[in-house]
Amino acid sequence: MRTFRYERGTDPGQAVTLVAGEPDAAYLGGGTNLVDLMKLGVARPRLLVDVTRLPLDSVEPLPGGGLRIGATVRNSDLAAHPTVRRDYPVLARALLAGASGQLRNMATVGGNLLQRTRCYYFQDVSRPCNKREPGAGCSALDGQNRDLAILGWSPQCVATHPSDMAVALVALDAVVEVLEPAGAREIPLTEFHRLPGERPDQETTMEPGGLVTAVRIPALPYARRSTYRKARDRASFAFAAGSVAAAIDLDGPLVREVRLGYGAVAHRPWRARLAEEALRGQPATEENFRLAADEELAAARALAHNAFKIPLIRNLTVRTLVELTEGSVEPAAERGR
Amino acid sequence: MTGSPHRSPVSLSVNGRPYELDLDNRTTLLDALREHLALTGAKKGCDHGQCGSCTVLLDGRRVKSCLIFAVAAAGGSLVSIEGLADGTDLHPLQSCFVQHDAFQCGYCTPGQLCSAAGMLDEVRQGWPSLATEDLVAGPDGLTDSEIRERMSGNLCRCAAYPNIVSAIREASATGSRR
Numbered sequence: 001m002r003t004f005r006y007e008r009g010t011d012p013g014q015a016v017t018l019v020a021g022e023p024d025a026a027y028l029g030g031g032t033n034l035v036d037l038m039k040l041g042v043a044r045p046r047l048l049v050d051v052t053r054l055p056l057d058s059v060e061p062l063p064g065g066g067l068r069i070g071a072t073v074r075n076s077d078l079a080a081h082p083t084v085r086r087d088y089p090v091l092a093r094a095l096l097a098g099a100s101g102q103l104r105n106m107a108t109v110g111g112n113l114l115q116r117t118r119c120y121y122f123q124d125v126s127r128p129c130n131k132r133e134p135g136a137g138c139s140a141l142d143g144q145n146r147d148l149a150i151l152g153w154s155p156q157c158v159a160t161h162p163s164d165m166a167v168a169l170v171a172l173d174a175v176v177e178v179l180e181p182a183g184a185r186e187i188p189l190t191e192f193h194r195l196p197g198e199r200p201d202q203e204t205t206m207e208p209g210g211l212v213t214a215v216r217i218p219a220l221p222y223a224r225r226s227t228y229r230k231a232r233d234r235a236s237f238a239f240a241a242g243s244v245a246a247a248i249d250l251d252g253p254l255v256r257e258v259r260l261g262y263g264a265v266a267h268r269p270w271r272a273r274l275a276e277e278a279l280r281g282q283p284a285t286e287e288n289f290r291l292a293a294d295e296e297l298a299a300a301r302a303l304a305h306n307a308f309k310i311p312l313i314r315n316l317t318v319r320t321l322v323e324l325t326e327g328s329v330e331p332a333a334e335r336g337r
Numbered sequence: 338m339t340g341s342p343h344r345s346p347v348s349l350s351v352n353g354r355p356y357e358l359d360l361d362n363r364t365t366l367l368d369a370l371r372e373h374l375a376l377t378g379a380k381k382g383c384d385h386g387q388c389g390s391c392t393v394l395l396d397g398r399r400v401k402s403c404l405i406f407a408v409a410a411a412g413g414s415l416v417s418i419e420g421l422a423d424g425t426d427l428h429p430l431q432s433c434f435v436q437h438d439a440f441q442c443g444y445c446t447p448g449q450l451c452s453a454a455g456m457l458d459e460v461r462q463g464w465p466s467l468a469t470e471d472l473v474a475g476p477d478g479l480t481d482s483e484i485r486e487r488m489s490g491n492l493c494r495c496a497a498y499p500n501i502v503s504a505i506r507e508a509s510a511t512g513s514r515r
Binding site (some may be wrong): 032079082 | 408
């Protein structure tokens, strides 16, 4: 590991100034990803600015409803927050589906959004990776790509964003508050992470040196009927093979509104707007849930080892929406009896 | 002040005792314990936050000491496995682990114990887990599925899991707080 200087941030402006003054600086949150990447030689900062003691650790109700979540709130505190548990179960469940108890005690909300892909080749400095070194090539495209993207990837990069929390937040229309060297700005979470395109090394739309200061989630009364479903290789403490965040509002037998986010399918937490549009105003039936997922997944392109993700996401969508609408959904037509 | 910009003074309370260290910034909390304070109870298993054998309690919360730079924890209060017992009086979790034969090689045990101590405190505070049916109400007792879900950050390569679960179940039922 390269040697580094360590500074403690005292207020957001000072932290941004410190990072802006050093080309190889990084913010240190809980460290659950960055410290690991430093051990692996993937991240090699010369200066760490510790932001965990900045006064950004509160969860506050917003005047018109909704919540403002400080960037240094720990994942476990957010998952245990009474308002989150009651009003945004999809967010609490997504947080609790991520990592382990110890890591959730450490990990911050800002760091969770900014964590890096767990693509094997990105984490292995002996293998070419366009994300680590633009122009080096992508080892995953024709390598072990079972865990990688089916949507929005480019020949330069097929990595996925690993967060569970962000999948719930993207479905909830979260807004990211950032402080950049030029000043404060807000970025809708759907526009915060980039697709890889030609520059997979550029992962967010924040300016270099930008600091996430908070995440806002708007009021969404029907999110009380929401949840997160994650499929993975073992029952706990594993990254998603695929996941679905969903919230749904019914008008009798019809879907009035629905929100869908997909995880482990793309370079960013994926908002499934095509599926949402397909369902709006339609009867809340299992068949329609399946057709809506198909609408979203029509653009999916599987790699050599991850074609299973397409039916996985379709089935997760259906099961999640059925679970949320149980009692209101027509019984599925009898088949194969 | 220390001479090098890559070193820092680090004050830590460990098991109730204050320490003043001067450490390379790259030193993890785990290495500070093991290499600088000769407290070798916390184990280096994977050194990547995946196995849980380095689990300690930092400011009352269970964390993985291999992924925290000591300098970032400076000013903090840490309890490691060496601080769990009260002299020769074992912590109730330790007694239950012995009674239930909740280990074979023992390498993961210090991490299991510190993690379980932190976990039981989280349950007392009503924190839900993914195994909790009713998020708003919180955990309805500590079922085996709750224990397994909440302890999933601690691996045991001997697979002593059934006995670890029963040891924690008993410690929880009899009250492990001191």
